[in-house]
Amino acid sequence: MRQHRQRIVAGNWKMHGSRSFVSEYVPALLGKLDTLDADTRVVLIPPSIYIGEVRAQVQNRATQQPRITWGAQNVSAEAEGAFTGEIAAEMARDQGCDYCIVGHSERRHLFAETDEVVAAKVEQIVAHGLTAIVCVGETLSQRQAGQAEQVVARQVEACLAKVPGNSWDKIVLAYEPVWAIGTGKTASAGDAQAIHASIRKVLENMQAPAQTIPLLYGGSVKPDNAEELFAQPDIDGGLVGGASLDAESFSAICRAC
Numbered sequence: 352m353r354q355h356r357q358r359i360v361a362g363n364w365k366m367h368g369s370r371s372f373v374s375e376y377v378p379a380l381l382g383k384l385d386t387l388d389a390d391t392r393v394v395l396i397p398p399s400i401y402i403g404e405v406r407a408q409v410q411n412r413a414t415q416q417p418r419i420t421w422g423a424q425n426v427s428a429e430a431e432g433a434f435t436g437e438i439a440a441e442m443a444r445d446q447g448c449d450y451c452i453v454g455h456s457e458r459r460h461l462f463a464e465t466d467e468v469v470a471a472k473v474e475q476i477v478a479h480g481l482t483a484i485v486c487v488g489e490t491l492s493q494r495q496a497g498q499a500e501q502v503v504a505r506q507v508e509a510c511l512a513k514v515p516g517n518s519w520d521k522i523v524l525a526y527e528p529v530w531a532i533g534t535g536k537t538a539s540a541g542d543a544q545a546i547h548a549s550i551r552k553v554l555e556n557m558q559a560p561a562q563t564i565p566l567l568y569g570g571s572v573k574p575d576n577a578e579e580l581f582a583q584p585d586i587d588g589g590l591v592g593g594a595s596l597d598a599e600s601f602s603a604i605c606r607a608c
């Protein structure tokens with residue numbers, strides 16, 4: 352039987368959007384989420400400059416809160432200071448964010464973020480009362496070399512190394528195979544489930560509450576594959592990129608959860 356865990360669909364807009372997009376997209380999306388399963392939480396994650404506008408649009412539909420919420424794509428590993436261009440976890444909290452993505456493969460590969468940096472960011476995020484959506488996942492060559500489980504296990508252990516024992520309820524993991532991100536290639540539901548199950552074992556070995564931490568799948572999630580992925584026993588929802596930018600597609604994915 353499937354464990355009862357929080358189900359989450361998070362839409363990572365990446366570096367897309369505009370003020371006019373927010374004002375059209377958010378009301379259109381919310382209008383399509385009236386029939387959402389009561390256990391499912393939807394997180395809108397725009398570029399940080401638009402968080403305030405997303406927040407205002409969601410708060411206009413007070414009846415859907417707190418099932419519909421918002422978050423940040425990234426925060427600094429530092430608490431505050433002379434770090435031009437960065438935003439602090441406390442600032443994300445100040446904008447009402449409940450969630451923050453950390454360790455996304457684009458940050459790891461394009462901005463050279465290491466597991467140690469990710470761990471420091473996770474520490475900041477949970478210390479400020481936000482929930483970290485911690486991304487892990489293997490590259491294509493690592494998968495082809497049969498190292499997927501091993502790579503993911505190492506990332507999980509390193510990225511969660513500084514989580515205080517009383518903060519595990521502030522952790523969500525997102526398994527995102529790098530080769531599936533934005534490529535239209537999705538891990539098969541069986542392969543994704545196998546990695547998710549292996550992540551729970553890693554969490555158990557870390558003395559974390561492995562059965563209650565939500566595990567999301569990310570990588571070319573679309574309306575036509577979401578249901579099968581979300582039906583897997585250890586997959587509790589999705590981290591959605593491209594398809595989250597279309598209200599019709601994203602709402603269909605949310606309803607599949």
Ligand SMILES: O=C[C@H](O)COP(=O)(O)O
Binds near residue numbers: 363527569594
């Ligand atoms: O954060 C989202 C992931 O990178 C997945 O992106 P995608 O759905 O465009 O493949």
